[in-house]
Amino acid sequence: MRASHSRTVALLFTLFLVLLTVSSAPLASLSPSPAQAQEQPSRRRLGVSFRGGPAHLTFSARDLLNADAREKLASGLPQTVVMRVYAYAVGRTAPIAMSVRSCRVVYDLWEEVYRVQVASVNADRATTVSDVDEVLERCVISRRFPVGTSADYAGYRGRRVYFAVLFEFNPLSQDTVERIRRWLARPTGGRVQGEAFFGSFVSLFVNRRIGDAERVLRFRSQRVRVPR
Numbered sequence: 001m002r003a004s005h006s007r008t009v010a011l012l013f014t015l016f017l018v019l020l021t022v023s024s025a026p027l028a029s030l031s032p033s034p035a036q037a038q039e040q041p042s043r044r045r046l047g048v049s050f051r052g053g054p055a056h057l058t059f060s061a062r063d064l065l066n067a068d069a070r071e072k073l074a075s076g077l078p079q080t081v082v083m084r085v086y087a088y089a090v091g092r093t094a095p096i097a098m099s100v101r102s103c104r105v106v107y108d109l110w111e112e113v114y115r116v117q118v119a120s121v122n123a124d125r126a127t128t129v130s131d132v133d134e135v136l137e138r139c140v141i142s143r144r145f146p147v148g149t150s151a152d153y154a155g156y157r158g159r160r161v162y163f164a165v166l167f168e169f170n171p172l173s174q175d176t177v178e179r180i181r182r183w184l185a186r187p188t189g190g191r192v193q194g195e196a197f198f199g200s201f202v203s204l205f206v207n208r209r210i211g212d213a214e215r216v217l218r219f220r221s222q223r224v225r226v227p228r
Helices: 001-030 067-073 133-139 150-156 176-186 201-206
Strands: 048-049 055-060 079-089 097-108 113-120 124-129 141-147 160-171 214-219
Touching: 055 160, 067 133, 079 141, 079 150, 097 141, 097 150, 113 133, 124 133, 133 141
Parallel strands: none
Antiparallel strands: 048 055, 055 141, 079 097, 079 160, 097 113, 113 124, 160 214
């Protein structure tokens, strides 16, 4: 009797292990691997022109600023929009060229106007505008925005490249803002050599190790061929 009881217990225990294995298998198959969990940036069709040497891009990122963000623009407190654009050769993870634009917005509660300070590689200008649409025009819409220099693309003529864009509304790290300002002040024209701070495509747009702000928007362009 005791031996029969022991066999029954052993059988039940074995059955329990089998059921546990079967029931947990679907859950394991549904759990994404680290590679699957990485989210690729969305794709957008950008206007790309190489007239004059470097790439010039035209695109809009109005969706960066939702209703809450637009309310903050009118709060009277300083708000910052930072844009970084990277050029990548197909098959490479390190950028071959990049450009940055920083936009600081303060709403003047007395004058009821927006004071906008825009800094980029080619310009640093202050303007006063009357409504938020004009702020968006200056801060999240780009028209023939230059990315890099002619020399950056010289070794890639005839090859395909694409562009990746990172927008940050009110970056949480003041160090990020300061480093971008220092980068804009360099006399090298925005070359990327030795600038590890800006990262690879994987760290910026897949693992997302860079880009900590109240709102962040990432997207990449279609592939285009650099003229010979």
